[in-house]
Amino acid sequence: xxxxxxxxxxxxxxxxxxxxxxxxxxxALLAVRFHLWGPxxxxxxxxLGVSVTSILLASSFFMxxxxxxxxxxxxxxxxxxxxxxxxxxxxxLVGVIGFEWQGELRPGDGVFGSVLFTMTGLHAFHVLTxxxxxxxxxxxxxxxxxxxxxxxGVEACAIYWHFVDLVWVFYYPxxxxxxxxxxx
Amino acid sequence: xxxPDSGAGRASAYRRGLLTIAALGGLTWVEFQLSGGPVLPxxxxxxxxxALILQFxxxxxxxxxxx
Numbered sequence: 001x002x003x004x005x006x007x008x009x010x011x012x013x014x015x016x017x018x019x020x021x022x023x024x025x026x027x028a029l030l031a032v033r034f035h036l037w038g039p040x041x042x043x044x045x046x047x048l049g050v051s052v053t054s055i056l057l058a059s060s061f062f063m064x065x066x067x068x069x070x071x072x073x074x075x076x077x078x079x080x081x082x083x084x085x086x087x088x089x090x091x092x093l094v095g096v097i098g099f100e101w102q103g104e105l106r107p108g109d110g111v112f113g114s115v116l117f118t119m120t121g122l123h124a125f126h127v128l129t130x131x132x133x134x135x136x137x138x139x140x141x142x143x144x145x146x147x148x149x150x151x152x153g154v155e156a157c158a159i160y161w162h163f164v165d166l167v168w169v170f171y172y173p174x175x176x177x178x179x180x181x182x183x184x
Numbered sequence: 185x186x187x188p189d190s191g192a193g194r195a196s197a198y199r200r201g202l203l204t205i206a207a208l209g210g211l212t213w214v215e216f217q218l219s220g221g222p223v224l225p226x227x228x229x230x231x232x233x234x235a236l237i238l239q240f241x242x243x244x245x246x247x248x249x250x251x
Contacts, residue, residue, distance in 0.1 A: 012246065012247060013247065016244075016247060046216075046219060050212065050216045053212055054209070054212065057205065057208050057209065057212065058205070060205070060208075060237065060241055061201060061202075061204075061205040063241075064201040064204070064205075064240075064241050065198065065201055068197040068198055068201065071197070072197075158241075159242050159243075162237055162241040162242045163242065165237060165241075166234055166237050166238070166242070169230055169233045169234050169237065170230050170234070172215075173215055173226045173227075173229075173230055176219070177215060177216070177218065177219040177220070177226055178223050178226055179220070179223075180220060181220070
């Protein structure tokens, strides 16, 4: 194994260890939701919930496409797919912050408000940091810093973005689908 | 199985991405239909979606593969 390959292997392992620590953080909030809400949930906008979920899943698809494109040296497809991923990520944030957070439920409205805003807030912060990473990779990609042989930066950004999607895979049903809806 | 760097390998990477997003979309539609129902099916669907993302988008298997 070459030195560069060893370095990438170590970096990959480090990133996954970081995810392991993140799982405890997001998992703790998930446990709080089930402890405090029990078999109930706030009456949230179902169409908005499934829409933002679909948008985030679509963004993961384009991120995967961007990673596959740089691996084959298809720069135009790589930059285009990355740009689309960022645009979909921003749309997701607009859906959560611009619409869900502007509903009747406020952060101070008991356990429903506090849990909803803490969970979606922490997740939205991770989406925001993912968008910053995408911006960085876009700039470096436009400057031709990545090649089919060497693009760990793209892979790391992609894995981080998919992790953010992975968290939402569990947050979406926990917040929007599980339990009986109760008015705020 | 085609080598990832070959022409067939690249095409298969794109096709795999498409199949994965189609499966994720289908499972999301099913869980939306189950809204308000029992927790267990929703949990199983969530785990299935997570497995798809871990395997095909996050490439978790690269952790124990040689470069």
